[in-house]
Amino acid sequence: MRLPASFSKIKDAVLGRRYDLSVAFLSTTAMRKVTLRTKKKNHVSNVLSFPLSKTSGEILICKAAAKPFSVEFLFIHGLLHLKELKHGAIMEREEDRLLKRFGFSRLNG
Incomplete structure (x- = not known):
């Protein structure tokens, strides 16, 4: 699946144009398996990010x-993890800034 143009622009703004990003949308069963294998937690994550190198990475999203989060928010959240941001106030401010800049909402609806 090709990313929407807006997602490509967000990716470029956060990680740069040369960053090679793969995005996959997984079923709950597949996401549970990945979460268990990589995080040792038996639950379904909504988004997981995996840096593969300094210039490439992967984001997995389970719709x-x-x-209640929007897919756009989860995509941005995943990008910021690839940029090595951790959960907290700084990450939340950056999420809000990017959501506003690109016209998306944190929540569905």
């Missing part, structure tokens, strides 16, 4: 587990 079924995303609620």
